[in-house]
Amino acid sequence: MPGSTTNEHLPYPLVGETVTAASQQALATAIEASLAATDVLRLDALKAPTCIVDRFGSVAITVNTDTAANLTANNFTDPASMHSISVNTDQVILPTGGVWLIHGEANLTATTTLTAVKVAITQNGTQVFAQQSSPKGANLGWILDCDAAIVGQAGDIIRLSGRWSGTGTGGFAGCFLHVTRLCYLV
Amino acid sequence: MSDLYANGALQMQAFAESVDAQITALNTSYLAFTRRPTIIRSLGSDLTTISSGTVTNLTFGTNVFTNRPTWPLFSPASSSYIPFYESGAYVFGVYVKCTVDGATTATSQRQVFMTVQTPTGLAPSSTQDFTGYGSTIYDSGVAGGDFITATGTAVYQSISGSAANQGVIFQFVHANAASTMTVKAESFIWMHKLSELES
Numbered sequence: 001m002p003g004s005t006t007n008e009h010l011p012y013p014l015v016g017e018t019v020t021a022a023s024q025q026a027l028a029t030a031i032e033a034s035l036a037a038t039d040v041l042r043l044d045a046l047k048a049p050t051c052i053v054d055r056f057g058s059v060a061i062t063v064n065t066d067t068a069a070n071l072t073a074n075n076f077t078d079p080a081s082m083h084s085i086s087v088n089t090d091q092v093i094l095p096t097g098g099v100w101l102i103h104g105e106a107n108l109t110a111t112t113t114l115t116a117v118k119v120a121i122t123q124n125g126t127q128v129f130a131q132q133s134s135p136k137g138a139n140l141g142w143i144l145d146c147d148a149a150i151v152g153q154a155g156d157i158i159r160l161s162g163r164w165s166g167t168g169t170g171g172f173a174g175c176f177l178h179v180t181r182l183c184y185l186v
Numbered sequence: 187m188s189d190l191y192a193n194g195a196l197q198m199q200a201f202a203e204s205v206d207a208q209i210t211a212l213n214t215s216y217l218a219f220t221r222r223p224t225i226i227r228s229l230g231s232d233l234t235t236i237s238s239g240t241v242t243n244l245t246f247g248t249n250v251f252t253n254r255p256t257w258p259l260f261s262p263a264s265s266s267y268i269p270f271y272e273s274g275a276y277v278f279g280v281y282v283k284c285t286v287d288g289a290t291t292a293t294s295q296r297q298v299f300m301t302v303q304t305p306t307g308l309a310p311s312s313t314q315d316f317t318g319y320g321s322t323i324y325d326s327g328v329a330g331g332d333f334i335t336a337t338g339t340a341v342y343q344s345i346s347g348s349a350a351n352q353g354v355i356f357q358f359v360h361a362n363a364a365s366t367m368t369v370k371a372e373s374f375i376w377m378h379k380l381s382e383l384e385s
Binding site: 003004005006007008010011012013014015016017019023024027031034035037038041042044045048064099101115116117118120129130131132133134136145146147148149150151165182183184185186 | 194195196198199201202203205206209210212213216217219220221222224226250251253277279280281292293321323324325326327328332333334335337374376378
């Protein structure tokens with residue numbers, strides 16, 4: 001009956017037992033399996049799930065209406081399950097629970113006057129943080145960003161939302177969303 | 187022959203335990219890296235009747251999330267300074283929702299400040315600002331209030347035996363002369379350790 005180490009349960013022959021090719025192979029195999037598991041942890045630590053998506057060009061938004069941005073250009077998404085550039089393009093889906101760092105940015109414009117702009121982040125449809133301001137004299141366009149860390153669960157849906165107030169027609173003239181995991185919850 | 191077998195077995199055991207210790211150390215470091223010190227705290231209750239031009243400390247004392255239960259709420263305890271947990275490079279930020287209590291001064295300023303500081307009363311003997319961050323918005327005229335976010339970074343090196351417990355103080359000021367303002371309970375701050383200072 002071989003012994004084994006405390007944490008990784010690597011097998012070794014006990015004193016009095018015969019060292020054989022089989023016992024050496026068993027140890028080597030167990031070490032290989034442990035190192036493979038360690039490599040999974042290494043990749044998980046060094047490659048935090050991250051999604052950076054944006055949209056170029058103008059998209060009309062109804063005045064005074066919070067509107068989720070369809071993000072159709074993909075800068076970087078890993079794992080791929082976080083975002084699609086063809087289906088439900090307004091959604092970034094969290095792959096695990098964690099504390100997530102989120103940065104949203106939008107260029108909001110109007111054709112006649114612009115009196116208020118807002119960029120917000122929603123989690124499962126509820127606004128969790130935002131930035132909102134008068135454009136203070138910039139009457140045709142204003143770039144606004146917002147960023148914060150939030151607690152999220154696997155499957156939560158994150159969206160970038162924009163809003164404008166004023167006259168004429170208006171909407172996004174480009175927007176950007178960055179989501180990356182800072183840490184696990186436990 | 188039996189000694190040879192015994193020594194061979196002992197050598198394999200020593201080798202296995204050495205490998206076990208090294209793999210365990212690697213696993214511990216990787217697990218720790220995905221669980222670096224992090225807090226999210228809300229204001230917990232509305233902070234009301236803030237007068238125009240009055241720089242007001244925001245006391246974020248309600249834990250929304252923490253993976254370090256021993257992280258002090260404030261240091262000194264009666265202050266509004268949120269200390270860093272341990273030496274390291276940090277990223278932190280604030281989200282504020284604010285509303286007017288009465289009339290609105292159109293397009294008036296609302297600002298949040300985040301100052302990395304050694305609190306008054308702790309060594310060194312005088313308050314020292316190390317880094318300041320902030321964000322400014324202007325009244326939007328939209329019903330329901332306005333929103334502000336800001337983010338900053340800092341490097342904190344703890345000093346053994348010193349009370350110089352550097353932290354971040356979060357403050358709000360506005361220029362809504364027509365009435366006082368309220369910072370809403372759901373406003374929150376967050377702080378996350380990015381990395382160690384030394385390998």
